[in-house]
Amino acid sequence: MSDRTADATRAVEPEPARTRPDVHVAREAASGDAPRISPPPDPDRPAVFDLRNISVYYDAVPAVRDMTFPVFQREITALIGPSGCGKSTLIRCLNRMNDLIPAARVEGEVIYHGQNLYDPEIDPVEVRKRIGMVFQKPNPFPKSIYDNVAFGPRVIGMKGDMDEIVERAIRGAALWDEVKDRLKTNAYGMSGGQQQRLCIARALATEPDVILMDEPCSALDPISTARIEDLMLELKSTYSIVIVTHNMQQAARVSDMTAFFTVELDEGEKHRTGRVVEYAPTDKIFTNPADKRTEDYVTGKVG
Amino acid sequence: MSTVDAPIGRGPQSDRVKGTLFRLALLSSLALGLITLIALLADVVISGAARLNGDLLTNFPSGIPENAGAQSAIFGTIWVIGLTGLMCIPVGVGAAIYLEEYADRERWWNRAIELNIQNLAAVPSIVYGILGLAFLVRGAFGLGQVVLAGAMTLALLVLPIVIIASREAIRAVPPSIREGSMALGATKWQTIRRQVLPGAIPGIATGSILALSRAIGEAAPLVLLGALTFITFNPEGLDSAFTVLPIQIFNWISRPQEEFQTLAAAAIVVLLVILLTMNAAAILLRNRYQRKW
Numbered sequence: 279m280s281d282r283t284a285d286a287t288r289a290v291e292p293e294p295a296r297t298r299p300d301v302h303v304a305r306e307a308a309s310g311d312a313p314r315i316s317p318p319p320d321p322d323r324p325a326v327f328d329l330r331n332i333s334v335y336y337d338a339v340p341a342v343r344d345m346t347f348p349v350f351q352r353e354i355t356a357l358i359g360p361s362g363c364g365k366s367t368l369i370r371c372l373n374r375m376n377d378l379i380p381a382a383r384v385e386g387e388v389i390y391h392g393q394n395l396y397d398p399e400i401d402p403v404e405v406r407k408r409i410g411m412v413f414q415k416p417n418p419f420p421k422s423i424y425d426n427v428a429f430g431p432r433v434i435g436m437k438g439d440m441d442e443i444v445e446r447a448i449r450g451a452a453l454w455d456e457v458k459d460r461l462k463t464n465a466y467g468m469s470g471g472q473q474q475r476l477c478i479a480r481a482l483a484t485e486p487d488v489i490l491m492d493e494p495c496s497a498l499d500p501i502s503t504a505r506i507e508d509l510m511l512e513l514k515s516t517y518s519i520v521i522v523t524h525n526m527q528q529a530a531r532v533s534d535m536t537a538f539f540t541v542e543l544d545e546g547e548k549h550r551t552g553r554v555v556e557y558a559p560t561d562k563i564f565t566n567p568a569d570k571r572t573e574d575y576v577t578g579k580v581g
Numbered sequence: 582m583s584t585v586d587a588p589i590g591r592g593p594q595s596d597r598v599k600g601t602l603f604r605l606a607l608l609s610s611l612a613l614g615l616i617t618l619i620a621l622l623a624d625v626v627i628s629g630a631a632r633l634n635g636d637l638l639t640n641f642p643s644g645i646p647e648n649a650g651a652q653s654a655i656f657g658t659i660w661v662i663g664l665t666g667l668m669c670i671p672v673g674v675g676a677a678i679y680l681e682e683y684a685d686r687e688r689w690w691n692r693a694i695e696l697n698i699q700n701l702a703a704v705p706s707i708v709y710g711i712l713g714l715a716f717l718v719r720g721a722f723g724l725g726q727v728v729l730a731g732a733m734t735l736a737l738l739v740l741p742i743v744i745i746a747s748r749e750a751i752r753a754v755p756p757s758i759r760e761g762s763m764a765l766g767a768t769k770w771q772t773i774r775r776q777v778l779p780g781a782i783p784g785i786a787t788g789s790i791l792a793l794s795r796a797i798g799e800a801a802p803l804v805l806l807g808a809l810t811f812i813t814f815n816p817e818g819l820d821s822a823f824t825v826l827p828i829q830i831f832n833w834i835s836r837p838q839e840e841f842q843t844l845a846a847a848a849i850v851v852l853l854v855i856l857l858t859m860n861a862a863a864i865l866l867r868n869r870y871q872r873k874w
Binding site for chain 1: 687759766768771776
């Protein structure tokens with residue numbers, strides 16, 4: 279078992295280019311077996327999201343199909359899998375960012391504190407006020423550091439002393455000491471890692487309940503990555519975090535639960551659809567996966 | 582035989598000759614344009630030098646060439662172009678925001694509007710003059726030959742240009758900024774108002790100035806409206822009769838006396854200075870505020 283763990287931590291990031299090997303694996307397994315969802319319901323471990331049969335279509339083409347699993351409160355949930363398996367598509371369902379893509383259509387339910395986020399009564403803008411998001415590439419606004427952080431609280435009309443709100447958020451993102459003397463300077467003057475922490479601060483400023491991170495470290499160097507990972511571990515005492523990552527070591531280091539996705543090809547081999555293969559505590563995924571495909575992926579045999 | 586051992590030569594002579602010839606051809610096209618422009622400018626300045634003085638700016642038109650000046654034309658231009666800007670910039674930016682941020686390109690009518698705006702930008706200005714004459718001066722609006730009618734006609738003329746330039750500026754704001762804003766719980770309008778528009782304003786300003794500088798040089802549509810009259814007073818309001826620089830120039834050039842020709846050349850220099858100033862302002866704005874995302 280220890281061999282396998284070692285393999286997992288050595289595993290390279292999967293590159294988008296490869297198609298055949300994992301496609302083959304996916305087709306083999308596509309023959310009907312249900313995903314392995316291991317945690318049984320536990321009243322002491324409340325879920326923040328309950329995904330029920332979530333499928334996302336771009337036009338008529340399914341991008342992810344039939345995803346059903348809970349995401350637990352104040353834990354870090356990692357979504358891993360090869361490129362094109364729908365990890366980003368799925369995470370964007372959780373704050374209704376897919377609504378911004380005209381061709382996207384979501385089926386199924388995301389239950390968030392007892393409410394279905396896809397209920398017609400629900401305003402996506404209200405959803406996003408509570409569920410923050412950090413993107414793959416740092417995307418600060420072309421404004422001062424201060425205004426970047428204050429933007430969210432201002433647009434949602436938060437009450438209170440703005441200076442305090444801003445300071446609390448920047449401290450929360452472990453960035454205060456680096457920027458406290460230059461809050462009024464343009465955010466574009468910061469390093470990539472600082473910009474990404476600014477984006478985290480910006481998300482924290484509106485005091486959300488959940489933070490979604492879509493490959494937050496893929497554009498960063500290892501030192502900046504390590505800082506963000508430390509930050510995530512700190513933040514999980516207050517927030518529920520969902521992270522998409524291409525980096526399996528990262529998933530292994532920070533997450534409590536891991537969902538492994540794979541790609542399936544349809545009959546004509548035209549459309550690639552993401553499915554969940556296995557969802558389990560992270561150490562189980564990396565040391566004792568129940569599914570052969572998970573094992574092959576985390577040990578670096580495919581991908 | 583191993584090619585690696587052979588020394589690397591200079592390559593075929595013909596390749597170098599072709600390269601040099603091509604470069605010379607490109608250089609001469611550039612020179613042709615520049616020389617023509619400089620020759621024209623020099624000619625105008627030399628012809629008009631005798632009348633390039635304060636009188637030109639302060640005197641009103643007159644039948645006596647020595648007393649004639651372009652004050653009413655300069656003020657007419659300021660009035661008409663100011664109003665044109667006031668009308669076409671808000672409408673143009675609004676249309677651009679709709680097309681970029683709201684219009685669903687799947688719908689045929691939105692595509693039809695887009696196509697038509699492209700076409701409208703290429704419609705000859707005289708056609709707008711006919712439109713202005715038929716609907717604004719006479720016809721439905723019946724405004725008469727006044728400042729407002731002239732400005733409305735020119736606003737219609739340059740509106741497509743403002744729309745196209747504004748759309749480009751709005752499109753240049755990267756989607757990641759919109760996503761970042763929406764993900765913080767901003768509404769679509771808040772995102773446009775507080776992120777997209779501020780990011781697009783340098784481009785919109787540049788495009789609008791260039792559009793207005795086109796309007797300033799237009800004579801044809803205003804001639805059709807009937808602005809080609811002898812005006813010896815500055816406009817006092819929207820319903821004043823008016824003349825503008827290109828029309829005053831046209832008027833003077835068509836006179837037989839040598840003195841009026843000189844006057845026309847001097848007025849052309851004034852018009853060119855205004856145009857170059859506006860274009861320089863546009864370039865400055867662009868260089869200064871252009872964003873690298």
